[in-house]
Amino acid sequence: MADYIWLIPLFPALGFIINSAFGGRLSKTLVAWVACLALFAAFLSSLAVFVEFLQLPAAARVFERDIYAWIASGELSVNIGFRLDPLSVIMCLVVTGVGFLIHVYSVGYMHDDPGFKRFFLYLNLFVFMMLLLVTGNSLLLMFVGWEGVGLCSYLLIGFWYEKDSAADAGKKAFIVNRVGDFGFLIGVFFLFVSLGVQGVWTMNIGEVSRNAHLLSVPVVTVITLLLFVGAVGKSAQIPLYVWLPDAMEGPTPVSSLIHAATMVTAGVYMIARLNILFSMAPDTLYVVAVIGVLTAFFAASIGFAQYDIKKVLAYSTISQLGFMFVAMGVGAYAAGIFHLMTHAFFKGLLFLGAGSVMHAMSGELDLRNMGGLRKKTPITYWTFFIACLAIAGIPGFSGFFSKDEILWKAFSSSHGDLWIWLLGAVTAGMTAFYMFRLLFSTFHGECRASEEVKHHIHESPRVMTIPLMILAVLSLVGGYVGVPHLLGGDNAIEQFLAPVFGPATQAKAAVNFDIVASAWAASGGGGHEAAMELTLMVTSVLIALIGIALAYLYYVKNPSLPDRFTARFAGLFRWVHNKYFVDEFYEMLFVRGTLKAGAFLLKVADGWIIEGAVNGTAALVKRAGERIRKAQTGYVQEYAFGIILGAILVVGYLIVIPMF
Amino acid sequence: MDVISFKGIVFIASALVAVAASVLMATRRNPIHSALWMIVTFFAMAVIYLLLNAQFIAVAQVMVYAGAIMMLILFVIMLVHMEKGEETVPGQARRPKKTKLIAALITVILCGEILLGALFYNMTGRGGEHPAALVDAVGNVKTVGALLYGQYLFPFEIASILLLVGIVGAVVIAKRK
Amino acid sequence: MFEDNFTWLCYFLSGILFTIGAVGAILRRNMIVVFMCIELMLNAVNLVFIAAGGSLSSMDGSVFVFFIMTVAAVEAAVGLAIFVMVFRLQHTINADELNLLKG
Numbered sequence: 006m007a008d009y010i011w012l013i014p015l016f017p018a019l020g021f022i023i024n025s026a027f028g029g030r031l032s033k034t035l036v037a038w039v040a041c042l043a044l045f046a047a048f049l050s051s052l053a054v055f056v057e058f059l060q061l062p063a064a065a066r067v068f069e070r071d072i073y074a075w076i077a078s079g080e081l082s083v084n085i086g087f088r089l090d091p092l093s094v095i096m097c098l099v100v101t102g103v104g105f106l107i108h109v110y111s112v113g114y115m116h117d118d119p120g121f122k123r124f125f126l127y128l129n130l131f132v133f134m135m136l137l138l139v140t141g142n143s144l145l146l147m148f149v150g151w152e153g154v155g156l157c158s159y160l161l162i163g164f165w166y167e168k169d170s171a172a173d174a175g176k177k178a179f180i181v182n183r184v185g186d187f188g189f190l191i192g193v194f195f196l197f198v199s200l201g202v203q204g205v206w207t208m209n210i211g212e213v214s215r216n217a218h219l220l221s222v223p224v225v226t227v228i229t230l231l232l233f234v235g236a237v238g239k240s241a242q243i244p245l246y247v248w249l250p251d252a253m254e255g256p257t258p259v260s261s262l263i264h265a266a267t268m269v270t271a272g273v274y275m276i277a278r279l280n281i282l283f284s285m286a287p288d289t290l291y292v293v294a295v296i297g298v299l300t301a302f303f304a305a306s307i308g309f310a311q312y313d314i315k316k317v318l319a320y321s322t323i324s325q326l327g328f329m330f331v332a333m334g335v336g337a338y339a340a341g342i343f344h345l346m347t348h349a350f351f352k353g354l355l356f357l358g359a360g361s362v363m364h365a366m367s368g369e370l371d372l373r374n375m376g377g378l379r380k381k382t383p384i385t386y387w388t389f390f391i392a393c394l395a396i397a398g399i400p401g402f403s404g405f406f407s408k409d410e411i412l413w414k415a416f417s418s419s420h421g422d423l424w425i426w427l428l429g430a431v432t433a434g435m436t437a438f439y440m441f442r443l444l445f446s447t448f449h450g451e452c453r454a455s456e457e458v459k460h461h462i463h464e465s466p467r468v469m470t471i472p473l474m475i476l477a478v479l480s481l482v483g484g485y486v487g488v489p490h491l492l493g494g495d496n497a498i499e500q501f502l503a504p505v506f507g508p509a510t511q512a513k514a515a516v517n518f519d520i521v522a523s524a525w526a527a528s529g530g531g532g533h534e535a536a537m538e539l540t541l542m543v544t545s546v547l548i549a550l551i552g553i554a555l556a557y558l559y560y561v562k563n564p565s566l567p568d569r570f571t572a573r574f575a576g577l578f579r580w581v582h583n584k585y586f587v588d589e590f591y592e593m594l595f596v597r598g599t600l601k602a603g604a605f606l607l608k609v610a611d612g613w614i615i616e617g618a619v620n621g622t623a624a625l626v627k628r629a630g631e632r633i634r635k636a637q638t639g640y641v642q643e644y645a646f647g648i649i650l651g652a653i654l655v656v657g658y659l660i661v662i663p664m665f
Numbered sequence: 666m667d668v669i670s671f672k673g674i675v676f677i678a679s680a681l682v683a684v685a686a687s688v689l690m691a692t693r694r695n696p697i698h699s700a701l702w703m704i705v706t707f708f709a710m711a712v713i714y715l716l717l718n719a720q721f722i723a724v725a726q727v728m729v730y731a732g733a734i735m736m737l738i739l740f741v742i743m744l745v746h747m748e749k750g751e752e753t754v755p756g757q758a759r760r761p762k763k764t765k766l767i768a769a770l771i772t773v774i775l776c777g778e779i780l781l782g783a784l785f786y787n788m789t790g791r792g793g794e795h796p797a798a799l800v801d802a803v804g805n806v807k808t809v810g811a812l813l814y815g816q817y818l819f820p821f822e823i824a825s826i827l828l829l830v831g832i833v834g835a836v837v838i839a840k841r842k
Numbered sequence: 843m844f845e846d847n848f849t850w851l852c853y854f855l856s857g858i859l860f861t862i863g864a865v866g867a868i869l870r871r872n873m874i875v876v877f878m879c880i881e882l883m884l885n886a887v888n889l890v891f892i893a894a895g896g897s898l899s900s901m902d903g904s905v906f907v908f909f910i911m912t913v914a915a916v917e918a919a920v921g922l923a924i925f926v927m928v929f930r931l932q933h934t935i936n937a938d939e940l941n942l943l944k945g
Contacts, residue, residue, distance in 0.1 A: 642876070656782070680855045684862070700878065714892055717892050719892045737919065745929045771864070779860065783850060830916075
C-alpha cells in the first residue's frame with residue numbers, strides 16, 4: 006500500500022473529472038453514485054493504510070512517495086509527493102469517512118435542487134483538495150490544497166449564486182481567507198529563505214522538520230506567527246472569523262462538511278504538522294493559546310443570542326476551534342487532534358441534524374418558530390440529543406474525553422496558564438447552555454410554527470437518517486480511543502500520534518516558564534497530579550451539568566424567562582445579538598477605505614494618467630498634423646522651391662562641407 | 666596664344682549667347698517671345714556640342730528640342746490663347762520683394778555651390794575606350810549607334826516603349842470628350 | 843591653356859544655365875514658361891554629360907544624353923497635354939490660381 010498512497014487523493018479527483026466531463030450526459034443517480042463511490046474508495050484506501058500502520062512498529066509508520074518532479078529551479082526543487090504518517094492518516098480517515106457520510110446525506114437533501122450535479126462536482130473537488138492538504142509532503146503542495154479548499158468553499162457557499170446574500174457570503178469568505186493566506190505565504194517564503202541561508206534549500210516537510218534546529222528562536226517566532234495568521238484566517242479565529250457565520254448561506258451539507266468537520270480544521274492540522282517549529286517558539290504558542298481561548302469565549306457568548314439555528318452552530322464551531330487552538334498553544338498537540346476528530350463527528354452530526362430539521366420544517370431556520378419536533382422526527386431528535394451531550398462534555402460521550410484532555414493540559418502543561426483553563430472551563434459551561442437551548446427550543450415544548458408548516462412536518466428519508474445514526478454512534482464511541490490513564494485507559498490516540506509529536510514534547514519539557522506549573526513540579530507532582538486531574542474533570546462535568554440545567558430552566562420549565570431577561574438587559578442583548586457589531590466595524594474600517602482607494606485610483610491613475618497618456622498622444626498627433634498640413638498649399642511652384650532648397654542643402658553637404 | 670584660338674572665340678561667343686538668351690527667355694512677359702528665345706538658346710548649345718565633338722547630339726538637339734518640342738510648346742500657347750501675353754488682372758498683386766530676395770539668394774548659393782564643386786573636384790574614374798581620335802576615325806554616329814544597339818540595347822527598347830506610352834497618353838489626356 | 847580649361851568652362855556654363863532655369867521655374871507665373879525653364883535645366887545637364895564624356899574619352903555621355911532627350915520629348919508631350927486639360931477645366935494657366943492640390 007505504501008506505493009499506492011497517491012490513490013487516496015486520486016479517487017475524489019477522478020470523481021471530479023468524470024462528473025465534470027460526462028456529468029451533463031449522466032443521470033442524477035449516476036452522478037451521485039460516482040461521487041459517493043469515489044469517496045468510499047478513498048476511505049477504504051485510508052483504512053488500508055491505517056491497518057497497515059497498526060501492524061508496523063511505531064517508528065516505521067511513515068509512508069512517503071514522490072510521484073512527480075514539479076519544480077527544479079536552481080536551489081529550489083519541489084516534488085509532488087504524498088506523506089502518510091499517523092497524523093495524516095487520522096485526518097484522511099476523518100475527511101473521507103465523514104465526507105462519505107455527508108455525500109450520502111446530500112443525495113437526499115439536495116434531491117430537488119436544480120444544481121444537484123454541480124453540487125457533487127464541487128464536493129468531490131473539495132475532498133480532493135483537502136486530501137492534498139493533509140497528505141502533501143511539501144509546503145507548496147499543502148498550500149495548493151489550502152487554496153483549493155478555499156476556492157471550493159467559495160464555490161459551495163455561493164452555490165445558490167442567484168441569491169445576493171449567498172454570492173456576497175462567498176466573496177467575503179474568500180477575501181477574508183485571502184488575508185490569512187497572505188500571512189501564510191509570507192511565512193512559508195521566510196521559512197524557505199531562513200533554512201536556505203543555513204544551506205538547506207527545501208520545501209519538503211520532513212526535511213524542514215529535521216533541519217528546524219538550525220534556525221534561531223526569533224526567526225522561528227516570526228515564521229510561526231505568520232503561519233498562524235494563515236491558520237487564523239482558515240480556521241476562523243479572532244479577528245478573521247467573520248466569514249464563517251455568513252458561510253451558512255451555503256447548503257447545510259456544505260456547512261457540515263466544510264465548515265465543521267474538515268476545512269476549518271486545516272489551520273489546526275497545519276500547526277500540528279509543523280509542531281517542531283511551533284515548539285521552538287514558545288511566544289507564538291502563547292499567542293495561539295490566548296487567541297484560541299478568547300475566540301472560544303467570545304463566540305460562545307454570541308451563540309447565546311442567535312435565533313438562526315445554523316448561526317448558533319456556526320458560532321459553536323468557532324468556539325470549538327478555539328478549544329483546538331488552545332490545545333495546540335499549550336503543547337497538547339495530540340489532544341487537539343483528538344478534539345478535531347470528535348468535533349468532526351458531533352458537529353458534522355449537528356449540522357446534518359439541522360438540515361434534517363429544515364427539511365422537516367420546509368426550510369424554516371428561526372428557532373423561535375420551531376418546537377415540539379420531538380415526537381414527529383424521532384431519529385433526528387435522538388441523534389441531535391446525542392450530539393449535544395457529546396459537545397457539552399458529558400462523561401461517556403466522545404466530547405468529554407477530548408475536551409477534558411485539553412482543559413487538563415491547559416492547566417498543567419508548562420506552556421499552559423491558570424486563566425486559560427478558567428476561561429476554557431467557563432466557555433465549556435456556556436457551550437452546554439446554548440447547545441441545550443437550541444435542543445430544547447427546537448424539539449421540546451409547543452410547536453410555534455404556522456399551521457401550513459406543521460402539516461408538512463415529517464421525518465427525513467432513510468438516505469438522510471442513516472448517516473445521522475452512524476455519526477451518532479461515532480459521537481458516542483469515538484472518544485474511547487483517547488481514554489486517559491486516569492480513568493484506566495491507555496490513551497491510545499496519544500500513543501498513536503507520539504511519533505509525530507514526540508520530539509515536540511521534549512522541546513516542551515525544555516521550556517518551563519509557568520510559575521504554577523514549576524511550583525507544582527517542585528512539590529512532587531506525581532500522585533498529586535492524578536488527584537488534580539480528577540478534580541478538574543469533576544469540575545468541568547459539574548459546570549456542564551449546571552449549563553444544561555439552566556437551559557432546561559429557561560427553555561422548558563419557564564419559557565418566559567428569556568424574554569424577561571432580554572427586556573431587563575436590553576442593551577447587553579442588543580450588543581450580543583448583533584455580534585458586537587464587528588462586521589460593521591470592519592465594513593467601516595476596511596471595506597469603505599478600500600472602495601474609496603479604488604475610486605481614487607480610477608479617477609486619477611486610470612482617468613488622468615493612463616487615459617491622459619493615450620488620449621494625449623492622439624491629440625498631440627492630431628495637432629501636429631494640423632500644423633504640418635499648412636505646408637501643403639497646393640501651389641506647385643512652392644513644391645518646386647522645396648525641391649530646389651533640398652537640392653542646395655544636399656549638394657552643400659556633399660560638396661562644400663568636406664572642402665573645409 | 667591658344668587662349669584666343671578659333672575654338673575659344675566660338676565657344677565664348679556661343680556661351681554668352683546661350684546665357685543671354687536664357688535670361689531673356691526667363692524674363693519675357695509674352696510667352697511667344699520666351700519660346701523664341703528658347704530656340705536661340707538651343708541653337709547656341711548645339712554649337713557648343715559641336716565644339717565638344719558630339720556631332721550626333723548637336724543635330725539631335727536641333728531636331729528634337731528646337732524642332733519638335735518648341736513647336737509643340739508654340740502650338741499649346743496658341744491653344745490656350747496666350748499669344749498676346751499675360752493680361753495683368755487688376756486685383757492681382759506683383760510678386761513681393763521678399764520673393765525676389767529669396768530668388769536672388771538661391772541663385773547665388775546654387776551657382777556658387779556648382780562652381781565650387783567644379784573647381785575643386787577632379788574628375789576621377791576610369792577612362793573610357795573611345796578617345797577622340799578613334800571616334801573621329803570611325804565616325805561619331807556610327808559609334809553611338811554601335812553602343813545603342815550593343816551595350817545599351819535594353820534601355821533603348823525601354824525608351825521606345827516609353828515613347829509609345831507617351832504618345833498614347835498624350836492623346837488620351839488631351840482628347841475632347 | 844584654354845584647352846586645359848575647356849571642360850571646366852563647360853561645367854561653369856552648365857551651372858549658370860541650371861541656376862537660371864531653376865530660378866525661372868519657381869518665380870514665373872505662366873506655367874508654359876515654367877515648363878520651358880525646366881527644359882533649360884535638362885539641357886544644362888546634357889551639357890555636363892557631354893563635357894564629362896569628352897574629358898573621360900567615353901561615349902557613354904552621348905548615349906546618356908540621347909536617352910535624356912527621349913524622355914524630355916515624352917515629358918513635353920504628356921505635360922503639355924495636361925496643361926491643355928487643366929486650362930479647359932480652370933480656364934487659366936496662372937500658377938497662382940492653380941491650387942487644387944491644397945490640403
